[in-house]
Amino acid sequence: MFADRAKIYVRSGKGGDGHVSFRREKYVPAGGPDGGDGGKGGDVIFVVDQGLNTLIDFRNVRKYKAQDGEPGGKRNCRGKDGSDIVLKVPPGTVIKEAASGQVIVDMSGDNRQVTLLKGGRGGSGNQHYATSTMQAPTYAQPGRPAKELEILLELKVIADVGLVGLPNVGKSTFLARVTNAKPKIANYHFTTLNPNLGVVDLDGTNGFVIADIPGLIEGASEGIGLGHEFLRHIERTKVIIHIVDAAGTEGRDPIEDIYAINKELDAYNPDIARRPQVIAANKIDVIYDRDDSPVNAIKAEFEPKGIPVYPISAVSGEGVRELLYHVNGMLEELGSEVTVFEQEFFPEQAAANQNDPYTVEYDAAKDEYVVEGPRVEKMLGYTNLDSEKGFAFFQNFLKTNGILEQLEALGIQDGDTVRIYGHSFDYYK
Template identity: 50%
Template sequence: MFIDKAVINLKAGKGGDGAVAFRREKYVPAGGPAGGDGGKGGNIVFVVDEGMKTLMDFRYKRNYKAEHGGDGKNKNMFGKDGEDMVLKVPPGTLIKDEKTGQILADLTDKNKRVIIARGGNGGKGNSHFATATRQAPNFAIAGEVGEEKTVILELKLIADVGLVGFPNVGKSTLLSVVTSATPKIANYHFTTLAPNLGVVTTKYGDNFVLADIPGLIEGAHEGTGLGHAFLRHVERTKLLIHVIDVAGVEDRNPIEDFDKINEELRLYNLNLTDKPQIVAANKMDIPGAEENLEKLKSVLKEKAIEVFPISAATRKGIDDLMVYAAKRLKEIEESRPIVTEAPEEEKIYRFNPEEEKLFTITRDNDTYIVEGKFVERLVNSTNFDDMDSLAYFQKVLRKRGIIDELKEMGIKDGDMVKIDSIEFEYYD
């Protein structure tokens, strides 16, 4: 089964906590602070793997966690950095933030790597907080929490050649006879409900990836049927083979079919009109096909589009079609690179720490509740039995603007303030 969309949860590693330690050498009876810093938490990294063709792996596992950083140690020894978690995805994978819909990455290039969830920085050991008046600090800073987010993986199929055409014109049959793909084939519309991939090897040894793009219908550009889901896969192919029922089965008109499909491509994305096409005039084994073929060739000659008469059922003409497709691919790749950036209206988001508010304050009667990852980390770093640590805690609350915001909200002496798991009375 072809899976082109998955929703997964990511949690980068937490930074290791800084250590509280003191020198205890034999000949240093009053050694100073020697607590080391915590290691950095592991990132969650996505990397392009050209050997992957689907997002199937992400269907069965939805939660991914990177390794935490190690805690700091005595003798100013740093904790070990957490290992990154590397997730492999097929070329053409878009990564979107589920909450905002913003594009975080557009992965198309071979071996491209991008960090989607960053691990937290390690905390500082107590050796960082020694001053002339505070020579034996009994506190350290906890490691930062790693980024946590839910993302949508969306695969825009990247194939060298795409088969397009109305339903039931023989695209799946053609794919099955030129590759090892085994698409479902039957004589009714929308047999194919997802793109099928296969690798073509011509008689001269050339290889390319061929995709059967599910049958398009009129109104597909507006989302009719499964229009948008199908059309987006056409965007990144380099060459189209337009399969037409030249025998006119089901009272089809080959010339009208050609025009209608191209109009749907044009209305969906004007750039698709410039994509090179080859026409495969299929079902030549059926009576009446020869007459329609000549009419089709006459019309398409003016458009400089090559027409190959074939029969997917009997394999007639297929080798010549595939050899020509491989030749055109080489010409296209040599003449112009394929543009694979995100569409202009979809901007790739770059993380800016300043955009994240460090804390929020809400009021419940006479209790002010301060929340946020920053304040949680501050509480975890504070030794409330140590005056130096408590003084540092109060200093940070003022420096970060928490006290000022509490005043703006009307806090009075004696009101309760709750920060994470602790509660205390406020006095200015």
């Protein structure tokens, strides 16, 4: 199965906590603080691997976590940084935020490596909080929390030219003739399931990459069949070769077929439908009356609209060379710049805009109220509870963030105990 889409969870590493310790050496009875800093958490990094062409690995493993930073130690020892996690993806992979579908980064063009989520910064040890009035600080800064994100990976094939057309019009046969690709070729209506890529080598040119986009059916733009799964592969193509069964070997009208496919393209993405197109009127090898050929009707219908029509036979090769040189000329006029989707979602900004959660609960077993959460933990790391000013700041924090209100809603009374990350306080209104 060709895996071109996967939803995964990624998380950077948490920063290591700062350490609280004091020098304890012989003849130094009152050594100063020597708590070390915590290490930085690992990053989540995506890199392009030219050797990959599917996202199948991400369907087998769904969760990826970078390593947390180690906490600091005594004697000013800094914690070890957490290891990054490096995820390899094929070129053309678009990384989106899963809930909104907005693009975070397109791993195409010059985007060969990107740090999607940065690890949390390590917390400062208590040595950094010593002052002339507070020479023995008993607190350190906790490490910054990890960042997490659910993302959607979509592989949008990078090809200069896309082949479109209804099933059994000869796209796979055409691709096998003009490139080194070896697509499976059979007479079945459910169509090719894998987008096949090949390189067209033409004398005197740089050549180009061509993709056989799986055959479309009516309703593909609405997701019928596997329409949406495959239409995304032509979003990058600069030129579309529309292959049609000019001989009508299966009883279909080739002109109606062309309009049907173009209708699906327009419904999925109007920008794609407006891209330069050339019609390859295939199977002329089974048209016996060339003077009264259906190709003439196709030319009369579409060439006045600026869409050139080339009669070809993918089986015998007749007319194929002329078509390829025409397409190469179209590509030279359009230039070589790769279509790269712009960023719409910014993980760092989203993380900054999120309020860190906290919980306020009653522990019946210990008969005390417990307040926890990243926001509270960070506040404690920056606050000196041993000073009058610091404790006043702490009380104001509890009030402005609604924590006192929640404690009262749980029925707290004067003299009851509140526990916050190892600190216990008696509550008085």
